[in-house]
Amino acid sequence: MAIDQTLRLLARARGLSVSDIATAIPRAGVATVNAWLKGDKLPGQDQLDALARTFGVPAGALLAELASSLDPARTPGEHDLLAAYRALNTRQQGALLEVARTMAGHPSPRKRGTPRKGGARRKG
Template sequence: MALDTTLRLLARTSGRSAADLAAAIPRVGAATVRAWMAGEKLPGREQLIALARALGIPAGALLSELATQLDPARTRGESDLLSAYRGLSPRQQGALIEVARGMAATRQRRRRPASKEPR
């Protein structure tokens, strides 16, 4: 789940507004928190730690979410796939993994050159 989505969900479930959260974070205004929640800006490390404290969750949860979002090796498609995967039931996740493995195996077979052994 993207960091902005996570923040919106946590704020909603805790009954806290952007202004409430901003009041708990030094040198941050409600407009900045709203920008984080809209995905327009990303909080810094210290801001994430204060935000997690305000939401009553471990800072590692938000830090890992941010690291995932900033992973340079992950393409947008991979992020979309992971978000969709997380929304599935465990049984559906297993089925999706099997389909992906089958597709990858098929692609590898197509890419391998035929061996040229004498008969």
């Protein structure tokens, strides 16, 4: 999710108006906050930290999508896969990870106490 969408959702969830947010952020007026919410501008580092405090979230959570979109090592397919993964429920995410690990030849991490393939554990 883009930072402007994240900010709009957080503002709505916290019941904060544009002027409420502007009051909480150093060197940011209503026009600046409106520009952030529209995606016309990006907040600076100090402003991001203040936004994170205002919304009660880690600053990294505000920039996660931006950072991933700037990662030159990620292909468009990786972005699509991540977006699809995030749309799944927890059980579906686990199943998708299992399929991906199997396809990549990586063994899946077994939980302690999980019997090995082929049946129950043997007693000593």
